[in-house]
Amino acid sequence: MSETTVSPRPAASPAGRVRGGRSPADDRGSGRGRSRWPVLVRVFGHELRSLAADRSLAWVAILFTVLAAYAIYNGAAWARFQERAIARVLAEDSARSGSLRLQVERIAQGTEEPPSAFRDPRRPSVAGGSMGRRHAVLPPAPLAAFAVGQSDLYPSYVPVSTQSREVLLAREEIENPLHLLAGRFDFAFVIVFLYPLLILALGYNLLSQEREEGTLALLLSQPVRLGTVVAGKVLARFVPVVGLAILLGLIGALAGGRLGEPGGGRAFLLWALVAVAYGAFWFAVAVAVDGLGRGSATSAVALAAIWLLLVIVVPSFLNNLAASIHPVPSRAEMIGATREAARRVSAEGSAVLARYYEDHPELAPRGAADLEDFATRAYAVQERVEARIRPVRARFETQMARQRELVAPLRFLSPALLAQEAIDDAAGTGEPRYRHFLSQVDAYHAAWRGYFGRRIYRQEQLSEADFRTLPAWRYREEPAARAGRRIVVSLLGLLGAAALAGAIGGILLRRYPRAA
C-alpha cells in the first residue's frame, strides 16, 4: 500500500524541523518557506507513484469513467428525445396553419364551401382555438445532456390557443411516474452523489493508514511537516480525480457538438468550476475527519454518515420543512373553485356578453351584436371564469414563492443541493429556466388572446392576410448574467463550505496524534 517514505534533503536550516502543526501557507513570503515547496512536490509525486502502484486510483478512474460515460449517454439521449418532439410540434404547427390559410383562400375564391361554424377557419374562435393552436417551445440548452434536472417534470412545449391556461398546461410530457420518482442516471447525479463517494474512498485514510501501519512516525521523523504531507497527499488525489471529472465532462460536451453555440462555453466553464469547488469541499471534509485521529474504519463510518446527511437527509428534510411551513393549497380545491366559478358565470350566459359590450363598446361588432353567438358567448364566459379563479391560482404562486424564499438561504446547509442547482442551471434544466419559459408562455398566450379575443368580440371574419400577422413565438433565453449569478452564488457557497471544512481540518491537524 502507499507507504510514504519521503526523503527530503537533510535539514540544514531551522525550517527543516518537524513542525507538523503549520501549513505551508503560513510561511509563504518569508525566506523559510522556500524550501517547503519542493517537499510538497516530492510528497505529491511520491503519492502519485504509490497510488499508481496501489491501483486503487486506477480502479476509481475506470469506475468513474464508465459511470460518467453511461450518464452522459443517457442525458444526450434525453436531450435528443426532446429536440425531436419539439421539431415535431413545430412541423405540425406550420402544416396546420398552412392548411387553414389555404382553406380560407379557397373559400374566398369560392372554390370551397365554408364548413360548419365550429370548423370555419375564418372565424377567430376557430383559428385561434385548438384547431389553430401553435406551440411555445423551450429548446434544450447547449449543455442539456449534463443534467435531466426538472426537464422531465416540466413541459418543453406548450400548445397555445385561446383556451384557458389550465387546458394548455394539462398535457404533460409522458413519463412513467416510477422514473420520475427514482430520477435519472445523468451526469449531474454522478457528480452530486457518486463523485463525493469516490473522493471519500480515496481520501478517508490519508493519515490514519500511515499511522496504523506505523509509517507516520517514521515519516515525521524526517524534516517534513504534517501539513505538507497532508497537502501533498490531497493534491495527489485531487488533481487526478477532479481533472478526470473535467476531462470527461469536456469529452461529453464536445461529443454533444453544441459547445460552440452561444453560452455553451460559458456554461461549461461554470460547470467545471462547480465540479472543482464541490470536489474541494469533499476533500476538505475527508481531511477534517482524518484530522480527528481515529482509525480508518471509524473515519470511513463518519464520512459515510456526513455524506448521507448532506446529500440525502438535509435536502429531503428541507423539502418537507418548506412544504409544511408554507403548504400549497390543494389542487382538488382549485378544481372545485374553478367549477363553482364556471357554474355561476355560465348560468348568466348572454348577460355576461352583453355586459362585456357595455364595458367595451369599442369591441362591439359593427352591425348589431349577436348575443346568442355561441363562440362569442363562450369566450366571454371563459374570460369571466378566469378572472374569478385568478386569486385561487395566485395563492398557489405565492405559496410556491414563499417556499422558494424559505429554501434559498437554507440550501447553503447542503453543498449537494448547491451543486445540483448550479449544474441544473448550467445545463439549462433547472427550475428557474422553466419559470422563465412559463412566464414567456403566459405573455405569448396573452398576446394570442389579445389578437383573437378582439376579433371574437367584434364577430369579425379573418382573411388570408390575417394569417400572416398572427403573433409568433420566439423564445428569448434567460439573460446569461442572471443564470450566471445564480451559479456564482452557489459556487461561493461551495467554496465557503470547502474553506470551513479545510479550516477545521487545519486546526485538527495541529493536534494530530503522531504515534500509532
Place this chain on the structure above:
Amino acid sequence: MIRRIARKEVTELLRDGRFRWAGAVVLGLLLVTLATGWHHHRTVHAEHEAARELTRRHWLEQGEKNPHSAAHYGIYVFRPQQPLSFVDRGVDPYVGVATWLEAHYQNPFQGRPAQDATALARFGDLTAAGVLQLLVPLLIILLGFSAFTAERESGTLRQLLSLGVRPRDLGWGKVLGLAGGMAMLLVPAALVGAAALILAGGTAEGGDLAARTGLLALVYLLYFAVFLCVTLAVSARAPSSRVALVGLLGFWILTVLVAPRAASDLARRLHPTPSQAELTATVQREMEQGVDGHSPADVRLQALQRATLARYGARRIEDLPINFAGLSLQAGEEYGNIVYDRNYGGLDRTFERQEGVHRAVSLLAPMLAVRSLSMAVAGTDGAQHRHFAHAAEQHRRRIQRILNDDIVHNSRAGEEYLAGPELWERIPELAYRAPGVQWVMGRQQGSLAAVLLWALLSAGALYLATSPRRVRA
C-alpha cells in the same frame, strides 16, 4: 450457546455510543416521517372527500340543459388515498390527483403534487419507507461490518474458537444479537404505525388492510435479514474491517442509489414511450382517418346513417322514431374508445414492461424489489394508479352511454331538448373499489420471489462464510 452470544452482542450494542446515537437518529426520523406522512394522508383525504362532494353537487344542480352539453360539463373524479399510503407515498407525488370525465376525450390526470413543490423534492421524499429502505440497511452495515473482523483484529476470535465455540454458532448468535438491537428501534416505530392505522379505522376492508400491513412488515423484515446476513458474511470473510466496510458501503450504494436510476434509463431504452406530441398526433389522426387510416369520420357517419335508415325502414333522418344525433354521438364515443384503448392501453402496457425491467434489475439490487413491493402493498404504485385510471375511464364511458341513450329515446331531431335533475341523478357516482391484496400480490410475484431469493442466498452465504474450515483466527 447461540443465545448467549446474542445476549452478549445486544449488551455490547447497548453500551456502544455509536449505536445509541445512530439508533436514536433513525428512530427519530422514522417517527417524524410516520407523523408527517399521517398528517399528509389525513389532509389530502379530507380535501379529496370535500372536492368529491362539491363536484357531485355541481353535477346534480347544473339545471336544465341538453344531455350532451351536460356531458361536456362532465364530472371530476379524485384519486382516493389508500390507508397505508402514509408509510409509503410511492408514485403519488408524480401522478395527478384528479381527472375530468368529459364527452369525447379521455383526459389525463392533472395536478401532480411534485409540480407544486420545490426542486428539492427530487432528492427524494422523506417518508417512513425511505427511512426503512435507505437508512436502516445502512445502520445495519455500520453496526455489523466489524462483527468478525474486529474480533479477529483484537485477537478475541482466536480465544473464542480455542474455547470450542463453533463459528456458525457465533455467526447466528451475532445475527440474532444485531437483529435484537434493530428490533429495539423498529418495534416501537411499527407499534406507532399500527396505532395510527387503528386510529384511522372505519375502512371497510379490515381484513385486506390487515393482510397488507402483515405483508409490509414481512417484506421489510426479509429486506433487513438480507442486509444482516450479507453484512455478517462479508465481515466473516473480509481480511480487515476496512475492506469489509468499503465493500459493504459499495453494495449499499449500488443497490439503493445506482440501481434504481440505472434501471429507469435502461427501461426507457428497452421500452421507449412516445412523446406527448407524438401520442396526441396519433390519437387525432386515428380519430379523423380511422384506425386503419382508410375510414374517415364522415364515411363512418354516412355508413351509420344508411344502416339506421335501413333498420327502421325510413328514408329520411327526420322520419326516424328516434333521434339520430344521439346514435351518432354514441358511435363517435365508441370509435374513440377503440382509439384510446389502442393508444393509452398501449402506453400502459409499455409502462408495465418498463416496470418489468425494474423487477429484473432487482435480482442485482434487492432494494428495487422491496420498493416495488412496499408501494404495491401500500396501494401507491403505478399499477394501482392505472387501475383507478381505468375505472375512471370506464365510468366516463358509462356516463356517455346513459346520456346519449337519453338523447336517442327522449328527443327528436331538430327540436330543442333539455333534460333535468332526474337524468343527472341517474348518473351514479364512481363507486371505486381499490384492488384487493390478492390482485396486488398477483402482480408482485416476481418481486416477492426476488426478495425471497435474496434472503435465501444471503443466509446461504453467511452459512458458507462461517463454515469451520473457512473461519480463521
